[in-house]
Amino acid sequence: MGLxxxxxxxxxVVLADLVEGRDHxxxxxxxVAPPLAAITVTWRKTLFVGVLGLLVQAALAPYDGITDIPDHDxxxxxxFAYAFVTLFSVYIAWRRETGAKAFTAIASVAEAAQHALMRPPEPRVGPVRLAVRYVSAADAAQIGGDLYAVLETPHGVRALIGDVRGKGLAAVQTSAVVLGAFREAAFDEGGLDTVAARVDTSVGRHVTTGDFITALFAQFDTxxxxxxxxxxHVAPLLVSTDGTVQxxxxxxxxxxxxxxxLVPAxxxxxxxxxxPGDVLVLCTDGVIEARSPVDxxxxxxxxxxxxxxxxxxxxxxxxxxxxxADLLRHAGGSLSDDVVLLLLSPQPRPLPMHPQDPPIPL
Structure with a gap:
């Protein structure tokens, strides 16, 4: 759009003034030109529009007979009124530019923080193919209280999906505690229950805000x-190759x-x-609690x-x-909560191709 x-x-306005003649x-x-510029271009271009408009008005003043009025009041x-509107429009454009730059900086830092915290996995981790969609309800932050991790360990491929109660910086800090504990325990502990117990202990030790975390652990070892x-946590779904959902x-x-x-054990x-071909679908409650704006x-x-x-x-x-995409259509194009969709499908690695052994001489 620009200028x-x-x-x-x-x-x-100039065309209408010329067509209507000196009596109008x-x-x-x-x-109206400077305010329109303030919402579409930079403050410097807004100032240019304002100065141009003032010059146009000065040039049309003799044609409109304004200069014939005594003292040109x-x-x-x-x-004077036009200059005031122009200066205010320049200020608005400057504030809009400053806010946009700050938003871009915050988004860039948040994106880097998300990658450092979540460490998005490769499309294949060990014998498990996977795909993930992470969306934060806070557009500027791009990170929130939902979390996930998929790791290849000596005990098999282990996955975690979770949802921290609450939002904001405290939720992100809690997510960091959970993910850090899981990444350590997943390699050290032999049983999935002991992995979870260590994560739970770490949460109790480091999370003092009273937050809790719904979680689901998965292990592909057999x-x-x-x-x-x-x-x-939200119950997982198992989708078979024919579309049956369990x-x-x-x-x-x-x-x-x-x-x-609160519980003894x-x-x-x-x-x-x-x-083969089955897909495990894990998600956070932002998915199943997304409401349709229609009904x-x-x-x-x-x-x-x-x-x-x-x-x-x-x-x-x-x-x-x-x-x-189907979730967004149901929710009317926007979501009010963080969302993680994680799809997992174990598939054995293909055997490496070996050159044919040379024939044994007779």
Whole structure:
């Protein structure tokens, strides 16, 4: 858009003034040009538009007969009012530029912080293909209280998805504690339950704000199955190659991380069969609690995800984008909470090709 809108408005006023003749004094309408410039161009260009408009009014003053008025009070009053509007418009444009630069700087720092905190995994971690979509409800921050991690360890591929109660800097700090503890324990501990116990202990030691974290742990250590451990999180979904969706409700649901003082023991992991081509769908509550602006209904992930993900184990990136696009359509184009969509599909690595052994001489 640039200067076209303010210059076009100025040209329109000048044309109307010339067409109407000396009996119609229309040049004060040029006062709309500087405010239009303030919302479309830089403060320097806004000042240019203001000065140009003042010169145009001065040039048209004799034609309109303004200079024929004794003492030129009308013209000077008009020029003073126009100059005031111009200066105020320049100030608005300067503030808008400054805010845009600050927003860009914050977004850049936040994006770097997100990558440092989340460390987005490769499309394949060990024998597991994956795709993730992370969206923060705070557009400027690009980070929030939702978290995830997928690691290849000596004990298999281990994954974590979680959601910190609350938002803002405190939620980000809590996410950092959880992810740091998980990355350490995932390599050190032999059982998924002991990994979770160490994370829970770390939360109790370092998180003093009273926050808690819903979490789901997953471990791919045996071909044909996945081990899961539930800490109050959204139940995972298993999508088969034909689009059948199975909700994997835990046999032993548990309280979130950070609340272990309320219960004497810990949850027990359970194992779920996974056939070749099956996709495990993990998400945070920002997905299933996204409301439609039309009827206020929550997003029916279990009903929608089957055809969107079925058979997509070789192209999970496209599948996760389809689910996210469908979620946005349901929510009217915007989300009010952080969202993580994580798709996992174990696939054995292809065997390396070896050159044919030379024939044994007879």
């Amino acid at each position: 076209s809108l303010p210059l076009a408005s100025m040209a329109l 004094f229309l040049t004060p309408g040029i006062v 009308v013209f000077f009053g008009q020029a 071909p044909g199955s996945v081990e899961l451990l539930h800490y109050g 909700t994997l409700d835990p046999a032993d649901p548990w309280v979130p991380l950070g609340l272990k003082d 810990g949850p027990a992991p359970w194992r779920v069969p996974m056939r 206020g209904t929550f997003y029916p992930l279990g009903e929608r995800v089957g055809p969107l993900v079925a058979g997509a184990h070789s192209d999970l990136d496209a599948a996760v984008e389809r689910v996210y």
